[in-house]
Amino acid sequence: MRNLFAALAGGLLGTGLLISEMTDTRKVQGWLDIFGDWDPTLAFVMGGAIVPMAIAWQLTRARAPIVGGAFPVPTDAEITPKLTIGSIFFGMGWGLTGLCPGPAMASLGFGGTGGLIFLAAMLAGMIAAPKLAIRLDPATA
Amino acid sequence: MPIDWIYGLLGGLLIGAAGAVFLLANGRIMGASGIIGGLVDGTGRHNKTERLSFLAALIFVPFVLAFVFGGAQTYLTGNIGLVIIGGLLVGLGTRLANGCTSGHGVCGISRLSVRGIVATLFYIGAGAVTVLLFKHTLGIIA
Numbered sequence: 001m002r003n004l005f006a007a008l009a010g011g012l013l014g015t016g017l018l019i020s021e022m023t024d025t026r027k028v029q030g031w032l033d034i035f036g037d038w039d040p041t042l043a044f045v046m047g048g049a050i051v052p053m054a055i056a057w058q059l060t061r062a063r064a065p066i067v068g069g070a071f072p073v074p075t076d077a078e079i080t081p082k083l084t085i086g087s088i089f090f091g092m093g094w095g096l097t098g099l100c101p102g103p104a105m106a107s108l109g110f111g112g113t114g115g116l117i118f119l120a121a122m123l124a125g126m127i128a129a130p131k132l133a134i135r136l137d138p139a140t141a
Numbered sequence: 142m143p144i145d146w147i148y149g150l151l152g153g154l155l156i157g158a159a160g161a162v163f164l165l166a167n168g169r170i171m172g173a174s175g176i177i178g179g180l181v182d183g184t185g186r187h188n189k190t191e192r193l194s195f196l197a198a199l200i201f202v203p204f205v206l207a208f209v210f211g212g213a214q215t216y217l218t219g220n221i222g223l224v225i226i227g228g229l230l231v232g233l234g235t236r237l238a239n240g241c242t243s244g245h246g247v248c249g250i251s252r253l254s255v256r257g258i259v260a261t262l263f264y265i266g267a268g269a270v271t272v273l274l275f276k277h278t279l280g281i282i283a
Contacts, residue, residue, distance in 0.1 A: 008159075008198070014203040015155050015206065039145075049246075050153075052158050065165065079256065082238065086239070087234060088234070090264045092234070092268070096227035099217065101242075106200065107213070110203075110214065114219065122232035128232075130236075
């Protein structure tokens with residue numbers, strides 16, 4: 001069941017990213033082009049996504065996940081250097097290419113060689129991340 | 142264009158529905174970078190099949206839809222150096238920050254998580270400055 005629900009979620013995410021054109025790097029770079037030819041589409045995507053998700057969080061109260069176990073407990077709200085510096089790095093890569101991890105995966109089937117190269121570089125960055133995390137934040141890494 | 146906004150809203154609702162299914166059914170936060178990242182750095186070994194099921198559908202379903210309906214393209218830059226540097230930064234940054242647009246953005250903001258909101262402000266800010274610099278100042282990206 002767990003794998004079936006995971007596949008359903010992955011399929012819905014992929015469909016949503018495709019329909020909203022978040023797999024089109026021009027739309028994403030257009031959203032980030034605040035000082036140029038700004039494209040507000042991403043705000044509609046984000047707004048549309050937050051509504052069902054906010055309802056879902058409300059529904060987690062006094063319930064358990066369908067497959068059992070427990071809902072994730074919110075982690076502490078501490079703003080760490082890992083969070084801010086990591087998000088800056090992510091934003092720079094996002095701005096340079098117009099791809100973030102979800103759309104990078106969702107577009108693999110039609111994104112050609114460039115998409116595969118992006119994925120390989122992204123995975124390399126992910127493997128390297130724990131080494132940098134220890135330097136940034138020795139206590140919490 | 143207004144039609145783009147409608148598709149954006151519709152796609153967004155599906156993205157939110159995906160996160161809602163993953164949360165309410167499996168009790169998990171739908172973060173794309175975390176789901177992939179846990180597979181490559183070994184931290185997600187205990188729920189490997191759940192991660193692989195999610196990713197397989199995330200890749201396969203848009204592939205089929207793009208094949209059937211046609212017209213889907215990424216318009217990713219042909220500058221391979223930018224693609225590699227961008228990919229490295231996205232991989233490194235999302236794992237350091239422990240989240241990306243789906244985890245911090247969609248799942249975090251919807252429960253008013255301070256970390257999610259701060260992360261989102263930082264990556265959108267950094268992205269906007271990067272586009273300003275590389276598009277308008279340096280002219281490296283189109």
